[in-house]
Amino acid sequence: MITFLFRTLILIVSAGLGLLAADLLLDGFTIEWDKWWGFVICIVIFTVLQSVLAPWITVMAKRYAPVLLGGIGIISTLVSLIVVVLLPIGGLRISGALAWILGAVIVWVVTALGAILLPLIFLKKKVEERRER
Secondary structure (H helix, E strand, O other), X not given: OHHHHHHHXXXXXXXXXXXXXXXXXXXXXXXXXXXXXXXXXXXHHHHHHHHHHHHHHHHHHHHHOHHHHHHHHHHHHHHHHHHHHHOOOOOEEEOOHHHHHHHHHHHHHHHHHHHHHHHHHHHHHHHHHHHHO
C-alpha cells in the first residue's frame, strides 16, 4: 500500500512539474493561477488519465497501428491534455497548434524524467537513513 501511495505521489508531482515547465517555456500554454484549485484538479485528473490512457492506447496501437507504439507516451499525454483543457474547471489553457504539440512533448519529457529521477532522490535519502542506523 505504501509503495502504491509513493508511486502515486511521484506521478502527481511529475505531472505538476511537467505542466509548470510547459507554462514557463511556452507562450500559448497557460496555467490560470487565479483558479489555482482548478490547476490542482487538472494535475490529479491528468495523472489519472495518463495512468489509464497509456495502457489502453498501447493495446489499441498494437491491434490497429503498430507504428505508433514508440509514441504512446506523447499520444497519451496529448489526449490527457485535451481532456483536461476541455473540462469546465479551468486552471489550464492551451492556444495554438505549436503550444499543443510542444506542450505535449515538454510535459511528456518532464513527467518521464520526474518518474525516473524523483524516486531515486527519495530512495537515496531512505538508504542513507538506514545506513546511519
